[in-house]
Amino acid sequence: MEHVELFFKSIFIDNMVFATFLGMCSYLAVSKKVSTAVGLGAAVIFVLAVTVPMNWLLDQYVLRPGALTWLGAEYADYDLSFLSFILFIATIATMVQLVEIVVEKFAPALYTSLGIFLPLIAVNCAILGGSLFMQSRDIQTLGLAFNYGLASGIGWFLAILAIAAIREKIRYSNVPAPLRGLGITFIITGLMAIGFMSFGGMLTGGEEKTETTDEVAKVEVQKQDAATEDESLAEVSQEINNK
Amino acid sequence: MALLSKKDTGLLLDPLADNNPITIQVLGICSALAITAQLKASIVMALSVVFVLAVGNVVISLMRNIIPSKIRIIVQLVVVAALVIIVDQVLKAFAYELSKTLSVFVGLIITNCIIMGRFEAFALGNGPYRSFLDGIGNAAGYGLILIIVGFFRELLGSGTLLGFKVLGDPIAKTGLYAIGYENNGFMLLSPMALIVVGIIIWIQRSRNSALIEEN
Numbered sequence: 001m002e003h004v005e006l007f008f009k010s011i012f013i014d015n016m017v018f019a020t021f022l023g024m025c026s027y028l029a030v031s032k033k034v035s036t037a038v039g040l041g042a043a044v045i046f047v048l049a050v051t052v053p054m055n056w057l058l059d060q061y062v063l064r065p066g067a068l069t070w071l072g073a074e075y076a077d078y079d080l081s082f083l084s085f086i087l088f089i090a091t092i093a094t095m096v097q098l099v100e101i102v103v104e105k106f107a108p109a110l111y112t113s114l115g116i117f118l119p120l121i122a123v124n125c126a127i128l129g130g131s132l133f134m135q136s137r138d139i140q141t142l143g144l145a146f147n148y149g150l151a152s153g154i155g156w157f158l159a160i161l162a163i164a165a166i167r168e169k170i171r172y173s174n175v176p177a178p179l180r181g182l183g184i185t186f187i188i189t190g191l192m193a194i195g196f197m198s199f200g201g202m203l204t205g206g207e208e209k210t211e212t213t214d215e216v217a218k219v220e221v222q223k224q225d226a227a228t229e230d231e232s233l234a235e236v237s238q239e240i241n242n243k
Numbered sequence: 244m245a246l247l248s249k250k251d252t253g254l255l256l257d258p259l260a261d262n263n264p265i266t267i268q269v270l271g272i273c274s275a276l277a278i279t280a281q282l283k284a285s286i287v288m289a290l291s292v293v294f295v296l297a298v299g300n301v302v303i304s305l306m307r308n309i310i311p312s313k314i315r316i317i318v319q320l321v322v323v324a325a326l327v328i329i330v331d332q333v334l335k336a337f338a339y340e341l342s343k344t345l346s347v348f349v350g351l352i353i354t355n356c357i358i359m360g361r362f363e364a365f366a367l368g369n370g371p372y373r374s375f376l377d378g379i380g381n382a383a384g385y386g387l388i389l390i391i392v393g394f395f396r397e398l399l400g401s402g403t404l405l406g407f408k409v410l411g412d413p414i415a416k417t418g419l420y421a422i423g424y425e426n427n428g429f430m431l432l433s434p435m436a437l438i439v440v441g442i443i444i445w446i447q448r449s450r451n452s453a454l455i456e457e458n
Contacts, residue, residue, distance in 0.1 A: 019433060024272040025356040082332060085350050086324040093317050122316060125354040132347035178448035179441070182269060186441035193434035 003147050010151035012199035016126050017159035018192060020133075023126030027160050028185060037164035038157075040121075045153030047121050048130045051095050052149030053142055055088050055131040063087065088131045096122045126156050163189060254376045258384035261451060264357045265388045266444045271357030276392070276436040278348050283405050285393030287334070287341055288348070289386025293379060295326045295352055296361060300378035303366040310367075319362050320353065327352050357385055392439050400430030 016022040023044070030040045061067055063084050068075035100118045104111045111118075121127055130152050139145050166188055175184050264270045271292075278284045302322050303310075310318050331349045334342040342349065352358065361381050366374045397403060402410040402419075411418015413426060429435060 021272070021276045021433065021436070022351070024276070025270060028269050028272065082328060085328055085331070085353055086321065089320050089324050089353055090317075093320055122320075123354050123356065123359050125351050125356075128354045129347060129351055132350045136347055176445075178452075179445050182266070183441050183444040183448065186437050186444060190434040190437035190441065193437060194432075197432065197434070 003144065006144055006147055007151045008202065010148055011155040011158070012196065012202060014133075014152075015155040015159060015196050015199075016129065016152050017156060017189070018196040020129065022129035023124050023156055026124050026126075027156075027163065027189075028182065031160055031164040031167055031185070034161065034164045034168060037160045041153075041157030041160050043118055043121055044124065044126060044156050045150065047092075047096060047099060047118075047127055048149040048153035048156075049146060050099060050149070051092050051127060052130050052134050052152075053146045054091050054095060056134055056139065056142060056145035058087055058091060059084065059135050084132075084135060089128060092127050092131070093122045126152070159192075162192065251373065251376055254373060255380040255383075258381040259387055260384075260447075263384045263388065263447075264360075264381050265385055265440065266447055268357075268360070270360045271355045271385050272440075276440065277433060278345055279389055279393040279436050280396050280400065280431050280433075281344070282390070282393040282397045284341065284344050285389040286386075287338070288345065289382070289389045291330045291334075291349065292352060292355065292357070292385055293382040294330060295323065296358055296382040297375055297378035299323055299326055299358060300361060300366045300374040301371045303362045304369060304371045304374035307367050315367070316359075319359060323353050323358050357381060388440065388443065391443065392436055395439055396430045396435060399427050400435075401428075402426045 014020065017024065017027055026040060031037050059067070061070065063080050065079040065081065066076050067080070068078050096118060100111075103118070130149055133152075134145055134148055139148055163185065167185065170184065170188075179187070258264055262268065265272060278288050299319075299322055303319060306318070327350065330352070331342070334345070334349060361378060365377045369377070394404070397405075398409070402408060402413060408418075410424065411420045413420050
């Protein structure tokens with residue numbers, strides 16, 4: 001249950017692009033065509049799902065106050081959390097390099113479709129942001145950390161897919177000249193973010209704790225609907241990738 | 244003799260308007276927009292980026308001849324990360340409340356595209372003095388947008404500036420509130436940051452038609 005809740009919360013409510021503006025640079029730069037957007041989105045899902053658990057381990061056993069107790073009782077007082085930025089970014093840069101080598105070796109088709117996006121991901125704020133939010137939200141287990149990374153990646157993927165599709169269509173509309181390109185993209189993203197805010201009550205059914213069982217059941221059903229939808233979306237994206 | 248040659252002045256002033264990192268170069272939007280609900284947070288963020296970018300540009304520019312080009316991304320990341328840790332520790336020591344507001348976004352200065360972008364595009368090919376000016380100029384252009392957005396969002400959203408109630412007291416109904424003005428709480432929500440930046444881009448490109456994009 002905890003896993004399901006975190007999964008949907010990370011995709012819809014705390015969507016990386018619409019709620020926290022992470023990865024906006026590549027989101028704006030690479031969303032001109034759906035095909036490239038899918039490539040980058042898939043790479044982001046992949047790298048987030050790998051680096052967030054890695055950094056969770058690092059945080060749990062090296063960085064947080066008292067994390068070094070496994071070395072011996074005299075290390076219990078050390079607090080290395082000020083080093084987290086540099087260690088996280090080093091992990092991410094190394095992992096991206098490693099992932100690149102492995103993918104090139106074992107899945108050359110995927111490698112060519114991801115192309116230059118893989119190395120660029122090292123400096124994508126969504127990746128470092130994922131690890132930093134993982135730290136500040138105090139995620140409890142390794143499984144949850146993996147879940148969080150995967151779901152945030154899927155949320156980012158959905159966002160860039162949606163904006164790329166809209167931008168392909170908007171080429172045929174009569175946008176005021178000064179707004180063309182960047183300006184209209186900003187405003188559309190703002191409107192989409194307002195839309196995504198309506199997911200806010202998805203898990204709690206509003207702020208009130210006094211829900212009737214009917215409402216709870218309704219929320220459950222909605223959640224399941226979202227789950228099936230999401231699975232089909234993931235399948236579609238996988239197919240696109242395979243092609 | 245002037246303190247700055249004409250070229251140097253250009254380095255400093257161009258990024259403020261016609262070559263602005265946010266609205267023209269599309270760099271550094273990532274960590275910028277989420278913290279602009281308050282003017283104070285925007286100013287602190289802008290100052291942090293000025294510090295990181297100016298010092299980082301100088302350091303990278305000094306090392307530009309000894310960095311092997313294959314591992315330059317990692318070297319750059321390490322330099323930025325070290326500078327950001329300094330900023331983060333200073334904020335935690337002297338402005339703890341504010342550092343809580345900024346939360347992870349201080350850390351995200353590391354992956355702020357504007358930093359890597361300027362390192363790659365300028366510091367790797369120019370001397371330390373000009374890199375310093377370029378860093379200051381670009382970070383100031385970034386900060387300018389941040390402060391404009393922060394100004395409007397705080398003024399329209401909560402009726403305050405830097406925490407001062409400039410439009411009167413909404414509860415005691417003084418100032419503008421006496422004639423029925425209401426705060427627009429929507430301005431405090433994150434989507435409005437995007438729309439405000441969109442409007443800034445619109446105004447800027449209406450004034451300078453050379454900046455208009457094809458599509």
